[in-house]
Amino acid sequence: MLPLREPAAARPGMTFHQMLERIRYEGAYPTRERAEAVTRAVLAALGRRLTGDERVDLAACLPTEAALVFTGQIPDRQQLTGWGFVKDLATRTSGTPATARWDTGAVLTVVGHLAGPALLDRTLAQLPSGYALLFGRAELTQAA
Numbered sequence: 001m002l003p004l005r006e007p008a009a010a011r012p013g014m015t016f017h018q019m020l021e022r023i024r025y026e027g028a029y030p031t032r033e034r035a036e037a038v039t040r041a042v043l044a045a046l047g048r049r050l051t052g053d054e055r056v057d058l059a060a061c062l063p064t065e066a067a068l069v070f071t072g073q074i075p076d077r078q079q080l081t082g083w084g085f086v087k088d089l090a091t092r093t094s095g096t097p098a099t100a101r102w103d104t105g106a107v108l109t110v111v112g113h114l115a116g117p118a119l120l121d122r123t124l125a126q127l128p129s130g131y132a133l134l135f136g137r138a139e140l141t142q143a144a
Contacts, residue, residue, distance in 0.1 A: 016065040019110060027106030040069050042107035045089045047073030049080065054123045061114045082130020101134075109136040 014022075024035035043062075047070040050058065055075070059067040080088055090100035112120045112135040124132050132139035 014063060014114065016063040019063050019066060019114075022110050023106050026109055027102065029106075038103040039066065039107050041089060041093050042104055043069045043111075044073050045085060045092065045104075046108070046111070047071060048076045049085065049127060050123065051075045052126070054119070054126050057119050058111070058115055058123060061116070061119065062111070079128050081128045082132075082134050084128075085131070085134065104134050105136065108134045112136060 020032055020035045020039060023029070023039050024032055027035065027038065029035040029038065043066055047055075055071070059071050062070060086097055086101045086104055089095075089104060090097045093100065093103075095103075115123065120135060120137070124135065124137070129139065
């Protein structure tokens with residue numbers, strides 16, 4: 001018998017504008033426009049990485065505008081580690097890896113908060129190593 005999976009509950013009350021203001025604060029961006037550009041780039045990059053139930057459930061947790069950016073991407077079959085994700089984002093945004101890492105952390109910390117611990121655990125289980133730190137979590141590995 002397959003275990004029943006509880007659907008992720010959307011966290012009511014956070015609008016796209018509120019999400020951007022939180023990301024602006026987390027990333028210390030000077031303007032809302034800069035926070036929005038960073039948010040769109042990171043959500044699009046994440047949308048290319050996730051598939052299945054985690055993708056659907058994560059989209060349900062995001063404000064509509066953010067969910068549309070996230071789900072507007074076709075998932076890429078090529079798996080990228082967390083560092084590969086950052087380098088790919090830097091290339092796509094014509095930025096540096098350091099800036100892309102900062103941007104990723106600012107956005108994914110807020111996304112992880114919206115998702116909640118259970119969905120974030122499932123999402124991280126689907127992704128290759130290195131993503132936990134991008135979401136503001138320690139990446140724990142078992143000793144061999």
